[in-house]
Amino acid sequence: MSDRERVVMDAAPSLGALYAKAAGSRLRALLPGGKAEGGTLPRAEHHLEALVADPARLVAYQRLMGDTVRDTLPSVFVHGMVFPVAMSVMVREDFPLPLLGMVHLSNQVDHLRPISGAATLSATAWAADLREHRAGTQLDVLVEVAEGGEPVWRGVSTYLARGIWPGPRPGAPAEARAPFDIPGRTASWKLAAGTGRAYAAVLGDYNPIHLSAASAKALGMKRAIAHGMYLAGRALAGSTPHDTGYQWGIEFATPVFLPSTVDVAFTDRGDQTVFSGWGARSGKPHFSGSITTMAQAPGSGR
Amino acid sequence: MSDQTQAIRPAVIIGGNRIPFARSNGAYSKASNQDMLTAALDGLIARFGLQGQRLGAVSAGAVLKHSKDFNLVRECVLGTSLSARTPAYDVQMACATGMEAIGSLANKIKLGQIDSGIGGGVDTTSDAPIAVSEGLRAVLMDLSRARTTGAKLKAVSRFRPRDLAPNAPGTGEPRTGLSMGDHQAITTKAWNVTRAAQDELALASHKNLAAAYERNFFDDLMTPFAGVSKDTNMRADSSLEKLATLKPAFGKNLGAEATMTAGNSTPLTDGASAVLLGSEEYAREHDLPMLANFVDFEAAAVDFVHGADGLLMAPAHAVARILKRNNLSLQDFDFYEIHEAFAGTVLATLAAWEDAEFCKNKLGLEAPLGAIDRSRLNVNGSSLAAGHPFAATGGRIVASLAKMLHEKGSGRGLISVCAAGGQGVVAILEAR
Numbered sequence: 001m002s003d004r005e006r007v008v009m010d011a012a013p014s015l016g017a018l019y020a021k022a023a024g025s026r027l028r029a030l031l032p033g034g035k036a037e038g039g040t041l042p043r044a045e046h047h048l049e050a051l052v053a054d055p056a057r058l059v060a061y062q063r064l065m066g067d068t069v070r071d072t073l074p075s076v077f078v079h080g081m082v083f084p085v086a087m088s089v090m091v092r093e094d095f096p097l098p099l100l101g102m103v104h105l106s107n108q109v110d111h112l113r114p115i116s117g118a119a120t121l122s123a124t125a126w127a128a129d130l131r132e133h134r135a136g137t138q139l140d141v142l143v144e145v146a147e148g149g150e151p152v153w154r155g156v157s158t159y160l161a162r163g164i165w166p167g168p169r170p171g172a173p174a175e176a177r178a179p180f181d182i183p184g185r186t187a188s189w190k191l192a193a194g195t196g197r198a199y200a201a202v203l204g205d206y207n208p209i210h211l212s213a214a215s216a217k218a219l220g221m222k223r224a225i226a227h228g229m230y231l232a233g234r235a236l237a238g239s240t241p242h243d244t245g246y247q248w249g250i251e252f253a254t255p256v257f258l259p260s261t262v263d264v265a266f267t268d269r270g271d272q273t274v275f276s277g278w279g280a281r282s283g284k285p286h287f288s289g290s291i292t293t294m295a296q297a298p299g300s301g302r
Numbered sequence: 303m304s305d306q307t308q309a310i311r312p313a314v315i316i317g318g319n320r321i322p323f324a325r326s327n328g329a330y331s332k333a334s335n336q337d338m339l340t341a342a343l344d345g346l347i348a349r350f351g352l353q354g355q356r357l358g359a360v361s362a363g364a365v366l367k368h369s370k371d372f373n374l375v376r377e378c379v380l381g382t383s384l385s386a387r388t389p390a391y392d393v394q395m396a397c398a399t400g401m402e403a404i405g406s407l408a409n410k411i412k413l414g415q416i417d418s419g420i421g422g423g424v425d426t427t428s429d430a431p432i433a434v435s436e437g438l439r440a441v442l443m444d445l446s447r448a449r450t451t452g453a454k455l456k457a458v459s460r461f462r463p464r465d466l467a468p469n470a471p472g473t474g475e476p477r478t479g480l481s482m483g484d485h486q487a488i489t490t491k492a493w494n495v496t497r498a499a500q501d502e503l504a505l506a507s508h509k510n511l512a513a514a515y516e517r518n519f520f521d522d523l524m525t526p527f528a529g530v531s532k533d534t535n536m537r538a539d540s541s542l543e544k545l546a547t548l549k550p551a552f553g554k555n556l557g558a559e560a561t562m563t564a565g566n567s568t569p570l571t572d573g574a575s576a577v578l579l580g581s582e583e584y585a586r587e588h589d590l591p592m593l594a595n596f597v598d599f600e601a602a603a604v605d606f607v608h609g610a611d612g613l614l615m616a617p618a619h620a621v622a623r624i625l626k627r628n629n630l631s632l633q634d635f636d637f638y639e640i641h642e643a644f645a646g647t648v649l650a651t652l653a654a655w656e657d658a659e660f661c662k663n664k665l666g667l668e669a670p671l672g673a674i675d676r677s678r679l680n681v682n683g684s685s686l687a688a689g690h691p692f693a694a695t696g697g698r699i700v701a702s703l704a705k706m707l708h709e710k711g712s713g714r715g716l717i718s719v720c721a722a723g724g725q726g727v728v729a730i731l732e733a734r
Contacts, residue, residue: 063436066476184488185555186609187478238477238607263555266608273608280555 004045004126012048012084015204021091022099039096039166041139045126048085051145053077053117060202067237071117075109075240075248076233078145078153080203082123086141086157089125096130097137097161100207101219104228105138106251109155112294113245119147132170136162180253180285182278183265189234189277191226193259199230225255231262231287235275239266241293250289254279262286271295313408313596314585314734316578318701319346320422321527323573323689324534330572331428333528335364335371338574339424340378342697345525346420346576347383350590356385358416361403362576363393364424365692368431374424396721397643398601399423400696404577405599405729417584421700422576423693429572437465475722477607482614482722483644487553487562489612490646493653500566500645501545504686507642511683512538519682523701535569535689552644566645571689575697577704592734593704594715599729600624606724611664614647616726617718618654622665624728632671636713636733637678637706639699642685643720651718682706695719700731707733 053073061077062069073081090099115121125143132138138160145153192198196210208215209225216224232250240246256262261280266273276288321341324330330338339362347353362375371377376390393403404421411419434442437460444457474481490500514520515532524531550560551567578590585592602620604611617640625632632655640648654660655671662668682702685695696719703715710733717729 184609185480186488186607188480188484190479268608268610 002045002126004043006124007044007046009046009048009085009088012051013088015084015087016206018084018087018091019100019206019208041096041127041130042089042092042094044089044092045124046085046088047122047124048082049122051081051121051123052119053081055117057202058117061233062237064198064202065233065237070242072242073115073117073119074233074236075111075153075246076229076236077203078111078115078121079107079109079143079155079229080205081121082125082143082145082155083203083205085123086125086143089127089141095127097139097164101162101209103160103162104252105158105160106249107155107157107228107232108247108249109153110247111240111245112152112154114242115147115152119152121152122146130166132166133160134170136160137164137166180278180283182263182283183276185263186266187264188280189262189264191256191258191260191262193224195226195230195258196224199227203229205229221255221257223257225257226260228252228287231256231277232289235264235277235287235289236291239273239275239291245294246291247294248289248291250287252287253285256286310412311414311581313411313579314582314592315594315596315700315704315731316580316585316590317346317350317593318523318575318577318697318704319343319349320524320575320694320698320701321345321573322524322530322533323571323691323694323698324528324530325689326427326570326572328428328534328572329528329530330426333426333572334429335367335374335424335426335574336378336381338426338527338572339364339375339422339576340381341525341527342422342424342574342576343378343382343384343420346578349522350578351588352578353383354385355418356387357418357420358389358410359407359419360384360388360390360421361393361407361419362390362422362424362697363395363399363403363693364426365394365396365399366425366427366430367392367394393423394693395601395727396723396725397641397690397692397695398719398721398725398727399693400575400698401599401700401717401719401727401729402601402696404579404596404696404700405727408579408596408599411579411581414581418578418580420576420578422574422697423691423695424574425691425693426572427570433469435465435467435469437462441465475606475613481552483552483562483567484555485606485613486567486644486646487556487560488609489615489650490561490644491553491556491559492612493646493650495561495646495649495653497546497561497566498542499649500561501542503642503645503648504545504566505540505542507680507683507686508537508540509683510681511536511687514682519702519705523705533688535571536683536687540565562644562646566686568643568685568690571691573689573691573694575694575701577697577700591708593708594731594733596700597714597730597732598624598628599727600627601725601727603726604724611724612650613722613724614643614720614726615651615654616724617720617728618651618660619665620726620728621655621716621718622661622667622671624730625671628730630714630730632674632716634714635674635678635716636710637681637703637715638674639680639684639703639715639717641690641695641699641719642680643690645686647720648679696727700729703731707731
């Protein structure tokens with residue numbers, strides 16, 4: 001067992017309240033005598049029981065992503081269900097970095113077996129591995145989702161706080177980014193200006209950088225950007241197996257400013273599908289990732 | 303089992319009729335699918351004296367269909383002078399609708415289930431169905447389910463002005479978001495099909511179609527409609543120079559490597575076609591001509607969603623299978639009718655059949671199917687010149703090829719039609 005202190009939550013906190021709290025801490029951090037930057041991660045995990053998917057939201061999510069409406073939970077939908085628990089860790093008083101303005105770098109998820117839409121789930125979230133990044137400080141937020149004590153979903157989300165370093169600011173980065181060769185597209189997504197609002201309406205993630213040009217500008221973005229998890233959800237829709245477990249991961253390169261057309265390349269290689277997306281006009285890479293079918297779902301025989 | 307198997311008898315193509323095809327939002331902009339298919343049927347009925355007859359079935363379809371047209375073909379039949387006791391049903395398989403309708407009908411004749419039938423198709427992009435937005439539809443559906451004033455008000459409160467924007471049907475593939483032309487652009491580039499080769503094929507299509515009109519080939523295959531007596535897309539005076547001036551219309555993301563233009567791609571078109579088939583006994587009994595046998599047909603589909611195959615390459619697979627089943631080689635044909643969805647589709651398909659690697663890896667063949675005699679390809683023009691009202695193309699091709707084979711008096715013809723969703727239908731006809 002972990003040496004983390006378990007904080008058992010009574011109910012899922014509202015993301016709106018969490019963002020309000022995050023906005024408050026961001027403000028306080030900017031004031032003289034504000035909270036120390038860098039530092040260490042809280043040695044705590046937040047735990048919530050009795051999470052059940054809202055069927056109407058599930059259908060709305062599947063429609064939004066262009067996926068088939070099924071009674072099993074898409075992996076990104078599970079992420080959305082447990083995101084308030086993860087976020088509650090990141091707005092703790094002793095969390096060393098400001099949540100708002102934090103950059104979402106990547107996700108790695110083990111979707112261990114098909115999860116019923118009616119399943120009663122528990123979620124445990126904690127932060128780990130605070131480390132240096134050339135542009136600031138990065139850390140992982142881990143969430144483990146279980147049904148009846150059996151793990152069914154494990155996710156690692158990696159975030160970056162720009163311009164804040166855990167130790168002294170490192171020298172200029174030696175590595176140069178490899179030039180991006182545009183692959184042959186196999187799909188094209190036309191993302192409307194309201195894409196961020198549509199995702200927020202379904203999964204409740206009302207982070208202002210996704211909602212409108214004005215709210216995004218307030219946080220230093222030139223326009224609203226698509227949720228990383230929206231892009232992940234689109235990539236996974238129709239590409240994940242629905243009768244067995246799978247692993248998937250996505251890395252984000254540059255933000256998708258809305259509205260936008262994203263060209264996407266999918267390639268199937270045996271049990272794996274790799275994908276990448278880039279700006280149809282800009283040619284800039286937005287994301288890349290993969291989906292790997294698990295040969296046999298652990299626990300499927302139980 | 304074997305003693306219950308009935309002998310399979312030939313299905314004979316007796317003749318066909320279509321209305322001239324018209325470019326979208328032109329001559330037929332006020333005509334509905336029902337109007338056009340009825341016109342094609344009326345002409346066919348008049349030509350072969352079918353008035354009052356109860357046929358075995360009328361099988362046809364449309365790709366773009368209004369929801370009110372749930373029984374489109376039956377409604378058309380009721381509007382003709384065929385016996386009202388003629389059953390009819392709608393088929394839909396994207397651009398292969400006509401081929402599937404005709405092929406399935408031929409199978410019923412072969413099995414002795416029916417003695418006669420009409421197969422065909424119709425499409426209009428001028429009178430296309432326009433649906434309300436998903437937002438408005440959801441509000442309207444909830445409103446119709448609401449039982450109390452409160453529930454009704456709640457449903458109405460969810461209406462947003464943006465929901466007034468209607469949904470028009472598109473030619474995009476739902477799973478990829480790419481238009482059919484943009485999909486073909488990927489395949490065209492993968493097979494290194496040049497702009498010049500595509501323009502040459504397009505020019506040949508116009509010249510061949512014009513020559514066919516010149517020698518009155520279509521006189522007994524067509525009935526004028528709405529003042530139109532020739533396909534309005536045909537440009538007999540086109541030239542390679544004119545075609546070379548056109549800017550790329552698809553695959554524009556390829557920049558300087560884009561080769562597909564409005565000239566070497568089919569335009570949106572309105573039109574209808576119908577083909578009369580029957581058993582030999584039926585044709586003899588009614589003193590009707592027998593142009594060709596509908597020998598066999600085969601459908602295929604490819605894995606295009608993640609790009610393993612090109613969207614419109616299914617016929618390449620279907621041809622390999624139908625040749626094997628009929629113990630024929632690709633060179634055993636006197637005419638090849640390869641539907642020109644895009645010039646690039648035809649040229650990529652021909653290149654694939656010649657490619658040893660493709661034939662081995664994709665078709666599972668030891669040797670490539672090989673090249674065809676290009677002088678036998680689309681000899682009376684095809685969709686680039688005539689236009690392509692999606693479901694009507696199969697009937698146009700079957701009727702024309704049957705007539706060509708009958709004129710020649712011997713030999714075989716191969717039909718290949720690609721379709722949205724990575725599908726395709728191919729068929730073999732034999733002269734009589």
